[in-house]
Amino acid sequence: MLHVLQSLRCAVALALLAACGNGLGPADVAGTYDLQTVDGTPVPLPGAPAQISGTITLTPFGQAERRVTYRMDAQGTIQEFVATGSFRLRGSILELALREDGYVWKPPAEIAGATINVRYPHPADGPDIVEAYERR
DSSP: OHHHHHHHHHHHHHHHHHHHTTSOOHHHHOEEEEEEEETTEESSOSSSSEEEEEEEEEOTTSEEEEEEEEEOSTTOOEEEEEEEEEEEEETTEEEEEEEETTEEEOOOEEEETTEEEEEEOOTTSOSOEEEEEEEO
16 A cells, blocks of 8 residues: 555656646736847847837737838838737747738747757848847
C-alpha cells in the first residue's frame, strides 16, 4: 500500500510540473512595450522611410497590437501602421499573428524579461531588421 501511495504522489508531482511549463502565460507578459531601437540604433531613426516611434501591446487574453509610426519622405510625411491579432508564448518565443490590410504577419519574436525583440526580413533583401521594445 505504501508503494502505491508513493507512486501516486510521484505521478501527481510530475503532472503538476509538466502543467506549469515555464510558468509564463499571457497575463504575465501583458502590457505595453515601447520601441527603443531598430537594429541597435535608438529611435527616432534618421532619414526616410524610418521608424520614429512604436508600441506593442499584449493583453492578458492573448490579443496583440503593433503600432509603428514612420517618417515616409524628406518632407516629413508621417504614417502610422497598425497590425492587430493574437499571441501565445512557447518558452521565450513570442508567437505573433498580426493582421494588417488582409494579410497575416507572423514575425519571429522573443521575450526576455521586459524586452521583446521582433525580427523580420529587410524589404530590399538586406540583413533582417530587429526591433527592440521595452516594457513600460
